[in-house]
Amino acid sequence: MSTDLEAELTRIHREEYAAVVASLVRRFGDIDVAEDAASEALVAALEHWPTSGIPPNPGGWLTTTATRKAIDRIRRESNRDTKHQQAAMIIDPTPPADPGVVDDDRLRLLFTCCHPALSPEARVALTLKLIGGLTVEEIAAAFLVPDTTMAQRITRAKRKISDAHIPYRVPQAADLPARLGGVLAVVYLIFNEGYLSSSGADSIRDDLCLEAIRLARLLRALIPTEPEITGLLALMLLTEARRPARVAGGELVTLGEQDRGRWDRDLIEEGHALVRDCLAINRPGHYQLLAAINAVHTDAPAAADTDWGQIAALYDQLYVVSPTPVVALNRAVAVAELDGPVVALAAVDRLELSSYHAWHATRADLLRRLGRSSEAAAAYDAAISATDNPAERAYLTRRRGQLSAD
Known part of the structure; x- marks a missing residue:
């Protein structure tokens, strides 16, 4: 099999597998039967397509083949009367009585x-x-x-x-x-597990990031009127756009230190357009507001140009929608840029997030900026012990080592 054909078959598998399985689940009401039949159809495709060529409608070919294989399997089952009734339903399926929205x-x-x-x-x-x-x-x-x-x-x-x-x-x-x-x-x-893996040798899992984006695109195509889906897609695109600059030399690079010339401008433009679509609908939600915050970050040509006032205001709106300690922690980062580390540290210390590595990392940075090196070192130690991501540990370890020089 040629490399090009193998790549094309892999693409078809990724794009069509869910549709084939979902169609068979609707007809059978059985996930295992659907998965087995879909897998058999894919094996048949690997056997036939290299010589016969890929059909004009590969998804239709796979669905038809999988349906036939599922019927054959049902007819081989021991309980023939009941299974034959199911097979007849498959051959002439009726629409579900309650298809949903x-x-x-x-x-x-x-x-x-x-x-x-x-x-x-x-x-x-x-x-x-x-x-x-x-x-x-x-x-x-x-x-x-x-x-x-x-x-x-x-x-x-x-x-x-x-x-x-x-x-x-x-x-x-x-x-x-x-x-x-x-x-x-x-x-x-x-997406988050891919963008900053919670553990393992890989700091970033590209495959998980791209799969989450693909799922969001699918959701938006199916429910285009729901702004939170659009917001989530925009959020992930704007975050994904920064991935090329996220890690350097095995070490995490913070947003303010990233080389913005390495950001993916096409993804940023698409993300900004989606954020504008959300604004036009004017029904703000959790993911839309996170996307808007990321839009402000990616709109700044340099870190020094970031509109921290707008970011803090968006976090205020987000806290109304999602009043969580993590939102308050992220808002405190913006407050540090507006009102200084003293005000921000007071806000951070009020949060009950001692098991969250980002809380310790934020405290460490604020304490470092205040010149409280011994307390900062303890906070860095706590942050390092609370994360298994190798790039993040490398960054925190380097920052802790610089304390004596600050």
Whole structure:
């Protein structure tokens, strides 16, 4: 198989896998059957396409082939009467009685993967496997757990969906805002794990970042009127645009020290356009406000040109929407630029975030700026011990070593 053909097959797999599996889940109501049939169809494609060529509609070819293989499997089952009835339904499927607010198989599957009855870990794993098309081995490697552990996690989640009769549908319009938040949180969690890995040898996982962005694009295409989806996509694009300058020499580079010439201007322009779309809708939400904050950062040609007043004002709005200690911590960083480290440190010390490495890192920097070197050293030590990301540890270690020179 040529390299070009192999790359094209990989692309088709990533782009079409979720649609094929989702279509089969709708017809069967069984995730395992859908996955097995989709995998068999992909094997058939690998056998036939190198000689016959890739068909004009590869997704349709895969869906048709997978459907036939699923029917064959059902007909081989021992309980033939019941299974033949299911096979007949597959051959002539009827539309679901309650399709939800958007009639799209992939969206129904995504909401099933992110159902609140499942644990957060299970939601992420199922989303990456069924929507992202990642293997169990790839997901296990991304989150640094054994393959068997991840396989068991996914198996338990699918069993939970079956045993609890979790519906395969998009919530109705009245329920969508509450359920959509969980879906967006899973997508953002995937992105954050890629952008600054919580552990492991790789400080940044490009594949997870790009997969989260792809999922957000899919969501926006399916529900284009929801501004929080647009906001999340904008946030991730503007963050992803800075990734080339994020790590240098194995060490994390903070926003103020990054080489802005290395930022991806195309992603920044797209992100800014999406933020403007959100502003036009004028229904601000958590992800939209985070995107707006990142838009201000990426709009400044140099760190010294950053409009910290606007950033602090946006954090004020964000705190109204999401009154969390992490939001307050990030606002304190902006306050330090406006009102100085004394005011910011007082705000940070009021927060109950002692188990959060960024809280210790922020305190360390503020204490360093105030010349309180011994306290800063202790804060740096706490921050270093609270993170396993190698690039972040390298940065914090260097900053701690510079204290005696400050």
